[in-house]
Amino acid sequence: MAQLAKIARANGFRAAPARMQWDQLAGLGKALPAIVRLRSGGYMVIAEVRTSPQGDLVILRDPLAAPDAVLVLDEARLRAVWDGAVLLVKRQHKVSDAGQPFGMRWVVGQILRDSHLIRDILLGSLFISAFAVAPIIYWSLLFRIVLPRNSLDTLNLLVAGFVFVVVFDTILGAMRRHIILHIVSKADIRMGHHVFDRMLRLPIGFFETTSTGQVTSKLGEIGRIRGFLLNSVFGTLLDGVCLIVFIPVLFFVSTPLSLLVLAGCAAILLANLAFMPELNRRHERLVRAERDQYSHLVETVHGMRTVKTLALDARQRTLWDLLVARTARERIAFGRVQNSMKTVMAPLESLLPITVLTVAAYMILGGDSPFDMSSLIAFALLTGRTMGPLLGIAKLVERYHEARGSIATIASVVDHPAEEGLSGTGVLTPLKGTIELMDVGFRYPGTVVPAIDGLDLLIPSGSTIGIVGRSGSGKTTVTRLLQGLHADYGGLIKFDGIDIRQFDLTHLRSSIGVVLQDSFLFRGTIRENIGIAKPSCTLEDVAAAARLAGAEEFIERLPRGFDTMIEEGAANLSGGQRQRIAIARALLTNPRILILDEATSALDPESEAILSANLKRIAFGRTVIIISHRLASLVSSDAILVLERGRPAALGRHQELLADCRLYRDLWTQQNGHLGQQNGHPGQETSRGTGYVSISPPAA
Known part of the structure; x- marks a missing residue:
């Protein structure tokens, strides 16, 4: 196993040999697939563990057998051939690897593609952090020099300098927000393109076994990721850059008080982390309930004609009410956990600055501190500016878990195995x-x-x-x-x-031209629908295809002809008209193979007669x-x-x-x-x- 692990690591995999019992093996879950060693000295791959009424079953693949051959064993049979050795193997991706599974590393990789802009933001944040010390210096000098000495000239100089700092800080802040928006927008575009491209590569079986509402609601989680990046990651982490300036200044002023500030922030972070498991569990249940509710909404809208014709209003409304009630319950349960967390954290956040000031006051009264009133005020202001980013990092942990759940939801769609044959390396020979x-x-x-x-x-x-x-x-x-x-x-x-x-x-x-019994027409004009597979076609090409399909006759009677707008679901066309447009669409590309799957089922006798009369011309040469x-x-x-x-x-x-x-x-x-x-x-x-x-x- 050690040699196998070495070979795996040399080829870009993470590998960890181990010895396991059956219970550990059955609980590997997402760590699968894994390699197991047989008593005979051979090796097999455990693809997955399935639960059955008879107990857990392992699905094995033999590298020497046919690619589609699998072996299913229960605990007793596996123990008879397995010596207990396991090699856990995972592909190791670089952050910049565009081919890696959709996850937080992939999202970070897209952001790092604009590393030069991130560098500019970091530099700007350092300047902003330095300027953030200006109010503290202003108050310190005001109480230490200006007021005791009645120095009006010094006050004017301080005010002028402070105004300059504020103006420059405002300009830098606006530039930083603009660059952040630009980076997040570019990452959002790349993410949207990647998700849609991967969705188009999924096999038809995925969409036939997954409801439209489920797919759209899962992919809609992109919005949560965008909000996480824009409102949480950049804001919190870039504000955290100021800690590079503030923390050294804090320790320069008072090491004991600085340690107290950091200890208090650490306690708040630990309190936040203690609530994370339950908060994540409730959030997942809430997202699942919202997804089911949205799925029902999409399904109802999509099948509204059936709902109306079968008078299913009451049924759909009852199901909707049940789903709304379930979502409300989950939202309340999630809110209760959040409320409990804030109930614990709020007093800690409030007590920390008071505790720091109280300890500082005791130190001043006891004569054990070089602090004076101006230094105390400056330290209090500096403590507040330091606590903000530190507490923001604690809150970022909560939002990170929510974003990670959204990423996992999207990954369940886009990381599904794609269709074979879409790599662009297949045969491109014209069909005869x-x-x-x-x-x-x-x-x-x-x-x-x-x-x-x-x-x-x-x-x-x-x-x-x-x-x-x-x-x-x-x-x-x-x-x-x-x-x-x-x-x-x-x-x-x-x-x-x-x-x-x-x-x-x-x-x-x-x-291959294909016309189905229930051919789908996109929202757009008749001309756009017929020529959708051949963007370069002319109006004459569209008209010729429509004539061959027997559709030109009814299209010419429409007020706008080929420019007539087709509504969603082609509700403004009859079934026969939709079918003839679909036939014309299939014929426009002049395919060498034409498949008509119940293509004439919705045609009236006259339209079918026209199509049948043209069938010899349609079939010629194909x-x-x-x-x-x-x-x-x-x-x-x-x-x-x-x-x-x-x-x-x-x-x-x-x-x-x-x-x-x-x-x-x-x-x-x-x-x-x-x-x-x-x-x-x-x-x-x-x-x-x-x-x-x-x-x-x-x-x-």
Whole structure:
């Protein structure tokens, strides 16, 4: 273990070998992952410890096994193979390392990028601290020289000097506040950019399992960090620079009294720290309650149409009242702890200067001190100026714990593993449109039944394929895999013979046009929404895409045409109009692959007829994948894939499937039994089961 630790440290890690019992190992928590040594002499990595009804279980990874292979052991089985040796390993980051996890070190690193400005602030603070002694000198000279000697000239000189100091101090203070605001604003910009960029890199599964309100409320904690930096860190620490001037002066005047001042401030700091554990616990509960309340608010606003149509006002109001009451309880509990802390600290803060003056008075009365009245007043003023920064540091500790909680909240989002393939180093080869799936299998996290199981499919470039099946059969899952939205699948997915994992995801997705059943339109004009994926497009390009999608007809009837503003949620458009705009948006970039996932479900018969008439032009030169419950819209496809419970049931043209696939025939009969069987087109291979299936290239 010592040799492993040495190697780890040489490669930029913090490493600490140790010997542990099972209870210690199970309680490592955030210290994981860790390396354990086996009795056989080998090593394995403990990825995490999970709690189950049967007890704690350790999740092990073997470096010699497959990357996705894990071993789950309970206490008895681990003890049988583990010799008790553990190596705790953590990556060691420099403060300036931009790639480190989001935390206080990262925030400090962003601030230190403006170190030259911080240097200027420190120099200004030293001058301000020196000027802060001026009032003390003024009072001392006033009582020691001016008043006893009736020296008017000296008084005028003191006043002139004091006015000069005040003016210069005001100018320096204004400059310091301006620079602080500039530094914090730059750090805020970098932090906001970093957080938003990391959010965009998160996999789609994160957003599907985390509510919008939870995500927005967590990322909203940036405001707390900004306030901590602006109102607490710079103000307190820069005011603390004056201690470099004040404390030596205090000791020069009186060492015993200076020690009393420092001891009193230390006692106040310890009293503050004693309340920190309970204060932090209450603060975390308060933040959690506020987050749940905000999440409910966002969810209600987002689903207001459903709330109105289902008359859910009372239900949402009741839930809101419960959440408000919970937040109020937590805020009161948090306030009680704060009140208790202030109740203890307030008398200490008040008694400290009185105690110092009382001790000084006793020293003067006893004749044991060189103090006179002017020196006592000067020392009292100096004590007050010294106590302010020292007590500010004590209060900074409280705000630091709150800010650290906010940082941890944001980190729970931005430090989530990002999507693979966004590094910018992937393949950027233009797609031709050939798609190949080889023994593809996939199951959603938390489920046992696979959504896709053993799918083999070859789609030549330029083909049009329909995918049908009952609800939940895996149709949409296939298209999600083709977009690279899920990386934890089995088998191979290839585009033009290249594994999808080798592509740059941004390039891949920009080469695939996708129209969903519930396509989202952004707030803005129709022109902006259609051309959103191609900022350089002209109005003619937008109009051509709208014409191809059958949207130009209704857009021209609008008073402002393509400049019509789309409200939030596209509430001022019908479902069919929204869908046609989404289709036009997908067509504008001229993608080599087009996926229509129930894209015509919201269209009226006339709009669907227009789109169907244009489908041949739309499909020309590109691979088209159409998912539709309306089987009649797939009759002219080069092939139709039938899925049943995630497995391919059959592949062929419409006529062949009617003859050979019972599931397809049943679905067709349910929808179009009154029409009878439609004439198909021979020459297409049909396959059942899970064997490899392919589509013949379309006729020229």
